[in-house]
Amino acid sequence: MKKDMLAFIDEKHKFLENNMQVHYRHYKTVVDIGLPLMLVNKLFNEKKDKIFIPKYNISSSEFDVLMTILSHGKQMSPTVLSENMIFSSGGMTKLLKKLEDKKLIRRIPSKKDKRSLLVALSQEGKKLTIDAFGDIVKINMEVLSKLQENEQIMLGDLLKKLLVELSESQD
Incomplete structure (x- = not known):
């Protein structure tokens, strides 16, 4: 390979x-x-x-959605979720439907706007996300073990620099 x-x-x-x-x-x-x-x-x-x-029984894209909701710390609108993801809102709608069917998320009526629904992790979704994140850590450790510690630090610093530059150019 x-x-x-x-x-x-x-x-x-x-x-x-x-x-x-x-x-x-x-x-x-x-x-x-x-x-x-x-x-x-x-x-x-x-x-x-x-x-x-x-x-x-989830894809990496579904995990990314679950992790975004978990890291947000509370329920969020699909719009805010989409803004924090790399998917289109159309793609997001499909992912949310799959996750809802799997009972990993739940839809909650918004108190501010009765027409919209917020997205939150179910208890099962929260547990799965935390468990799956443990596997992500293992994968990262395995992949990064190919680099020396100073190379890992340098790579991290360079990627962060690019992220800052790219995110500032988006504004």
């Missing part, structure tokens, strides 16, 4: 070098940094799904 990923990146380099000479220098940065970031995220989500689907 390791060689497959490196071969995949090398293949993209060759394509860009042969077909995009004018912009190759800029594309090289995308392939060297952006592509590995996307692939790490993809592989990490696949690792989560290998545990979450058989053990908890």
